[in-house]
Amino acid sequence: MFKNKSIRLIFGCLIFVMAAFILFHAGKASAGEAPPCLNYTILGSSSLDTPMSQTVVVSIGEMDKSKLKSAVLTYKNRSTKKQFTAEAKQIYRDAALFTMDFDDSSLRGSYELTKISFVYNGVSQEISYQETGKTVRFAVDEKMAAVPDAVIEGMSFEGEDQVVQVEATDTKPDIKGALLSAPSLNMKGKSRSGEKVIVLDPGHGGYDSGAAANGLKEKELTLKIANYCKKELEKYSGAKVYLTRSNDTYISLEGRVKYAASVGADVFVSIHINSAANTMASGAEVYYPNSNYRPSLGTEGKTLALAIEKKLVALGLADRGVKIRNSATGNTYADGSPADYYGVIRQAKQAGFPGIIVEHAFISNASDAKKYLGSDEALKKLGIADAAGIAETYGLKKKTSLDKTKITQLTGKDSTYVYLKWKKVSGAQGYEIYRSTSKDKDFKKIKTVNKGSTVSFKDKSVKAGKTYYYKVRAYKKSGGETVRAGFCGVQKTKVLKKPSVPSASSSKTQVKLKWKKINGAKKYQIYRSNKKNGSYKKIATVKSVLTYKDKSVSKNKTYYYKIRAVGDGTGGNTYSSYSGVRKIKTKK
Numbered sequence: 001m002f003k004n005k006s007i008r009l010i011f012g013c014l015i016f017v018m019a020a021f022i023l024f025h026a027g028k029a030s031a032g033e034a035p036p037c038l039n040y041t042i043l044g045s046s047s048l049d050t051p052m053s054q055t056v057v058v059s060i061g062e063m064d065k066s067k068l069k070s071a072v073l074t075y076k077n078r079s080t081k082k083q084f085t086a087e088a089k090q091i092y093r094d095a096a097l098f099t100m101d102f103d104d105s106s107l108r109g110s111y112e113l114t115k116i117s118f119v120y121n122g123v124s125q126e127i128s129y130q131e132t133g134k135t136v137r138f139a140v141d142e143k144m145a146a147v148p149d150a151v152i153e154g155m156s157f158e159g160e161d162q163v164v165q166v167e168a169t170d171t172k173p174d175i176k177g178a179l180l181s182a183p184s185l186n187m188k189g190k191s192r193s194g195e196k197v198i199v200l201d202p203g204h205g206g207y208d209s210g211a212a213a214n215g216l217k218e219k220e221l222t223l224k225i226a227n228y229c230k231k232e233l234e235k236y237s238g239a240k241v242y243l244t245r246s247n248d249t250y251i252s253l254e255g256r257v258k259y260a261a262s263v264g265a266d267v268f269v270s271i272h273i274n275s276a277a278n279t280m281a282s283g284a285e286v287y288y289p290n291s292n293y294r295p296s297l298g299t300e301g302k303t304l305a306l307a308i309e310k311k312l313v314a315l316g317l318a319d320r321g322v323k324i325r326n327s328a329t330g331n332t333y334a335d336g337s338p339a340d341y342y343g344v345i346r347q348a349k350q351a352g353f354p355g356i357i358v359e360h361a362f363i364s365n366a367s368d369a370k371k372y373l374g375s376d377e378a379l380k381k382l383g384i385a386d387a388a389g390i391a392e393t394y395g396l397k398k399k400t401s402l403d404k405t406k407i408t409q410l411t412g413k414d415s416t417y418v419y420l421k422w423k424k425v426s427g428a429q430g431y432e433i434y435r436s437t438s439k440d441k442d443f444k445k446i447k448t449v450n451k452g453s454t455v456s457f458k459d460k461s462v463k464a465g466k467t468y469y470y471k472v473r474a475y476k477k478s479g480g481e482t483v484r485a486g487f488c489g490v491q492k493t494k495v496l497k498k499p500s501v502p503s504a505s506s507s508k509t510q511v512k513l514k515w516k517k518i519n520g521a522k523k524y525q526i527y528r529s530n531k532k533n534g535s536y537k538k539i540a541t542v543k544s545v546l547t548y549k550d551k552s553v554s555k556n557k558t559y560y561y562k563i564r565a566v567g568d569g570t571g572g573n574t575y576s577s578y579s580g581v582r583k584i585k586t587k588k
């Protein structure tokens with residue numbers, strides 16, 4: 001229900017309307033500056049009884065600058081066409097407060113705001129409500145004439161919508177207080193990460209069981225469906241999902257929407273089960289907001305309703321269609337148009353997001369109850385159907401899992417580092433490298449490579465003689481979360497110790513080298529040069545022995561030798577560093 005004394009911020013600043021202003025006020029604005037925008041209008045009450053005062057707050061232009069100097073609001077009686085004006089009683093930042101006294105019933109009728117004249121930045125300007133497409137009406141001593149689901153032409157709320165509800169006290173309206181409390185009530189709390197905030201509302205709970213029939217209770221079914229839906233939606237990226245209740249507790253309808261607003265809801269989906277005296281009634285139907293007041297929410301709600309209904313019908317439920325339901329008791333929105341009948345839909349619209357009610361199946365119908373509500377498996381299908389409709393409407397994409405990578409190379413290039421190379425994973429934004437000294441435990445992340453195109457890493461924090469195990473996984477950021485692939489298979493490598501300088505003995509025709517065994521070495525390579533710092537050539541590779549006889553030598557000549565150990569690696573050999581150099585002269 002509307003509270004008469006509540007003040008509502010009605011309109012957001014409309015980009016499309018701003019364009020209209022620029023055209024309309026081009027001649028009046030100071031050169032080079034865009035004319036100020038009508039941000040919103042707060043109406044104290046949508047209907048009043050004489051003697052009473054109406055309170056109106058109008059926000060114009062920038063919030064932080066005190067450019068707004070004086071303002072006069074013009075309004076008219078819609079039947080007598082008589083015009084009235086009210087001068088601003090207070091101006092605070094961008095907002096002007098007006099009061100209009102309606103002392104006796106001679107002033108009865110329906111009123112509409114027509115224009116606001118003001119001085120902004122030293123320039124006299126005027127904004128016509130008609131030009132902006134904003135209709136703000138209220139009634140004095142009479143009921144607002146009901147317009148069935150009227151579309152307010154030319155209204156669009158694609159801009160920075162802001163709808164806040166400020167409870168007025170019985171004391172004199174205090175503009176400053178109302179506006180200061182407004183920022184915390186900014187209900188269009190789009191999450192900063194760009195995630196869609198989806199609030200699922202399992203109907204009923206606590207002492208309110210909802211409908212009950214065929215051995216089933218609505219409050220239990222709705223909670224299960226909502227949980228299944230949440231679980232499914234969490235498989236998508238870019239969605240943040242909240243439940244208004246996660247256990248068997250009672251929450252008022254108002255409390256549900258308030259909670260949604262507090263978490264910055266983008267959409268509110270109320271989950272219910274239908275029931276009828278006629279047990280033949282069956283199937284699914286979805287209620288969405290009417291096209292009054294904030295038509296874009298009606299449109300969005302309808303799109304969502306249609307998508308969910310389609311998914312439910314695909315499960316075999318009878319198609320009862322998507323529907324709006326207007327208030328039958330003359331409840332109106334702040335602009336005087338008929339309000340939505342259902343509290344959560346109405347309040348969600350007032351809070352600035354579309355609310356829909358999904359009536360999944362009939363608990364009162366034996367077939368629906370058995371087939372669609374009678375098992376967790378069936379309820380899961382309903383939850384998944386809801387999630388699919390939501391995901392489709394908002395273009396949510398399933399979180400794609402990343403492929404596992406594979407270590408293609410793991411080799412020691414000398415005794416001081418291990419060289420790692422792995423297979424590029426499509427879609428990866430980086431890789432995490434883990435290492436351990438045992439095969440299946442104590443892995444620690446030693447490096448995060450934050451480029452999907454980098455597929456190699458030199459691990460210099462190794463000790464010669466030790467064996468290391470490595471595994472790598474790809475990751476990517478998706479919807480504010482990090483999605484990680486599984487680890488690739490563990491690969492190991494031994495960092496070969498640097499051999500000590502070989503010992504050598506010579507004759508006229510040969511040089512005999514001897515060295516100490518290196519653990520993990522399968523082979524040794526022998527290098528020779530004629531100068532200590534000259535270029536060394538590999539003259540031999542020997543397996544499983546620790547000596548080498550170099551017979552291709554001349555007598556009475558000095559030779560320089562060094563060796564290195566070779567082990568098995570992944571995707572290539574692993575090498576130790578070169579030993580120090582042994583100098584030896586052959587005999588004369």
Ligand SMILES: [Zn+2]
Nearest residue numbers: 203210272273
């Ligand atoms: Zn219900």
